[in-house]
Amino acid sequence: MTEQLDASRGCDRTHRATIAGFIQPRAATMIRTRFAPSPTGVLHIGSVRTALFCWLYARRHGGQFILRIEDTDRERSTQASVDAILDGMAWLGLRPDEGPFYQTQRFDRYREVIEQWLAEGKAYRCYCTREELEQMRAEAMARGGKPRYDGRYRNGGEPRPGVEPVIRFKNPLDGQVVVDDAVRGTVVFDNAELDDLIIARSDGTPTYNFTVVVDDADMGITHVIRGDDHLNNTPRQINMLQALDAGVPRYAHLPMINGSDGTKLSKRHGAINVLDYREMGFLPEALLNYLVRLGWSHGDQEIFSLEEMIALFDLDEVNAAASSFNFEKLKWVNHQHVMAAEPARLAPLLAEQLRRQGLDPNDGPPLEYTVGALKERGQTLQEIAERGHCYYEEFEAYDEKSAHKHLRTEAAEALRALGEALAAVPDWTEQDTEAAVAGVAERLGLKMGKVAQPLRVALVGQAVSPGIGTTLVLVGRARALTRIERALNYIAAMG
RNA sequence: GCUCCCUUCGUCUAGCGGUUAGGACGCGGCCCUCUCAAGGCUGAAACACGAGUUCGAGUCUCGUAGGGAGCGCCA
Known part of the structure; x- marks a missing residue:
């Protein structure tokens, strides 16, 4: 029976x-x-x-x-x-x-x-x-x-x-x-x-x-x-x-x-409180997107909005085999959602990260602008905030390699010309400031790189930042002029 | 030990009897370029193994190996 x-x-x-x-x-x-x-x-x-x-x-x-x-x-x-x-x-x-x-x-x-x-x-x-x-x-x-x-x-x-x-x-x-x-x-x-x-x-x-x-x-x-x-x-x-x-x-x-090494998920792998992912600067829908693709798929599609997930999800497409958690891919998925998100939505999250990192979000450019300028350059809000430090506080020292390469005696002339030109720009916009930089390059007969790179290091302390016009707007005119002075002094001191 | 489950690039996966085995992350190269990103193009990289079914097997069946889970007065 x-x-x-x-x-x-x-x-x-x-x-x-x-x-x-x-x-x-x-x-x-x-x-x-x-x-x-x-x-x-x-x-x-x-x-x-x-x-x-x-x-x-x-x-x-x-x-x-x-x-x-x-x-x-x-x-x-x-x-x-x-x-x-x-x-x-x-x-x-x-x-x-x-x-x-x-x-x-x-x-x-x-x-x-x-x-x-x-x-x-x-x-x-x-x-x-x-x-x-x-x-x-x-x-x-x-x-x-x-x-x-x-x-x-x-x-x-x-x-x-x-x-x-x-x-x-x-x-x-x-x-x-x-x-x-x-x-x-x-x-x-x-x-x-x-x-x-x-x-x-x-x-x-x-x-x-x-x-x-x-x-x-x-x-x-x-x-x-x-x-x-x-x-x-x-x-x-x-x-x-x-x-x-x-x-x-x-x-x-x-x-x-499983964890990234195929063994049982543990703290070491990220078996931590999901709220820790918020602290690390992940977007909830990105975490969900990453997770939905662990064991489920819809053809070749990788990025899903919440609405798409709901419309497309089904139990028939769920895979039977275990999967491994991959933090790198999570970050990539997060980045896709960050890039697609409205700056207005991201701004308060950036503020939160900046505060967590000990900075005053009010002492710098508008957060929406900052996040718009940096969202391609950091995969999480935490990384974006880290890249934004120099716009909300004075940077300590120049990155050694960058300074060595770009803050040389030959750059002093360009920096001085830049200081003057930028002081005279009527509208402190991306377009106008960039045009001013291009103008200096042309007048001195230099390639854009020879002018923009020293300026970039002067402005942010290292050779990496958004486009030079954007960087200038981010730094703001007052700080920009001060930092150009600082770079000039540095070059003089290095002799 | 016993029972159950699982097995395609390093990782996530597409594939649902006939494919040059596709995409994505990561990695390498090139392009774009004021740097870095983003973006585009491109390269390396996989059907665990063995039988069987079939004209034909990554796809179906059975073994083997490996991995996982359960076997609590835990959930």
């Missing part, structure tokens, strides 16, 4: 209706996804990708995205982690349509199901001690089998004094569970491989695999999109869903994201 899934019932039916393109009342086809992090740490790249796919899938199909905080492990769950998750999601714009729901607020409901299952004989009390279980597992291993519970209390058993029992779910003993996964295809598990898992601890609190099932059923989740690491939990969950007499959602198990 096999425990085959009844694919025509529950959520599966609504899914079929959807893919068949039937137009049904909204409520009947409403797709509901959920992101269910446990607040035992910050929101990192891997979780964000999962949240993104859930959110995208819901948005794409006009469905709802639900946030559920799985905080049943009271030892490890913290409010700080909850806040970090909420803040991270808010920054990314991944707004839930419902929630956050907290599992710790649903204990009564879990209790209710457990009592019911106990009464129906779908669950039972087990009085094994942790020591016994450990021994059981060790012995099973030694015999070459899976370390698992042998079901010794499955058919009843005497309570043991001093042992608070756990509650176990009576998993079917034989037959198979078929998971029809949107990413993996059909995956079959033998019930014989599964044991009777604990659904409530001896202190009465429910455990993960159980609460997930109750919540997914109660919340009407139609699509469970989650990390690959849960694929092995799926058959147990399906069995419990059936015990609940609930429909089975459509599953989609996403591949893992």
